[in-house]
Amino acid sequence: MEWDYIWKAILVVIAGTVLLRIAVRKTISQMTLAETVIMIGIGSLLIQPVAGKNIWTTILVGGVLVGTLLVMEFLQIKSNTFEKLITGKAKVVIDNGTLNETNLKKLRLTVDQLEMKLRQNSVSKISDVKWATLEPNEQLGFELKQAAQPVTKKDFEDFKQTIINVIPSNSQLSHINEILNSINKKYEVESQEDIFAEVQNKVHKNVTPKHLQ
Numbered sequence: 001m002e003w004d005y006i007w008k009a010i011l012v013v014i015a016g017t018v019l020l021r022i023a024v025r026k027t028i029s030q031m032t033l034a035e036t037v038i039m040i041g042i043g044s045l046l047i048q049p050v051a052g053k054n055i056w057t058t059i060l061v062g063g064v065l066v067g068t069l070l071v072m073e074f075l076q077i078k079s080n081t082f083e084k085l086i087t088g089k090a091k092v093v094i095d096n097g098t099l100n101e102t103n104l105k106k107l108r109l110t111v112d113q114l115e116m117k118l119r120q121n122s123v124s125k126i127s128d129v130k131w132a133t134l135e136p137n138e139q140l141g142f143e144l145k146q147a148a149q150p151v152t153k154k155d156f157e158d159f160k161q162t163i164i165n166v167i168p169s170n171s172q173l174s175h176i177n178e179i180l181n182s183i184n185k186k187y188e189v190e191s192q193e194d195i196f197a198e199v200q201n202k203v204h205k206n207v208t209p210k211h212l213q
Contacts, residue, residue: 091106
């Protein structure tokens with residue numbers, strides 16, 4: 001067994017990780033076309049020299065590929081035309097609850113595929129969508145119609161204030177303010193115990209298995 005294979009393999013892993021870390025800061029599903037090409041190119045390039053003797057040249061070429069990608073990304077920041085050429089632009093696929101068939105054909109996107117993306121975003125009806133766009137990374141961006149939007153905390157506060165202003169202070173219904181406040185406090189307590197709060201507090205609120213810490 002040749003020890004060269006071992007250190008070359010280790011070097012390939014380290015160099016590949018560093019190069020891809022510099023070039024790509026997204027998941028595969030979020031990559032642009034240029035980033036995907038570079039990732040595939042570096043992967044194919046680095047694995048070849050393990051059995052050969054040109055590993056340093058290969059790493060250098062990988063660095064050139066990453067450098068080219070960084071230059072392209074810089075040019076996209078400076079030029080809208082270059083950005084449109086390399087990355088592309090979002091396309092409207094739903095307009096006020098109606099499918100944009102022209103853009104769907106251009107994108108080669110079927111209605112079933114669009115519905116799948118909507119379901120993944122907890123949207124149950126196309127008619128509930130005010131706008132929907134397919135982004136260059138194939139992700140779906142959308143805005144729901146006002147009637148289909150969930151109630152936010154601000155909406156709740158506005159509703160509470162409206163009720164308080166309408167009901168006279170000596171009315172038998174004046175205690176509704178206390179009820180609404182108790183609901184609001186309950187919501188705030190629950191929001192402090194969710195899994196997002198654990199990230200901020202850096203501690204698990206609930207007991208977790210020790211082997212899965």
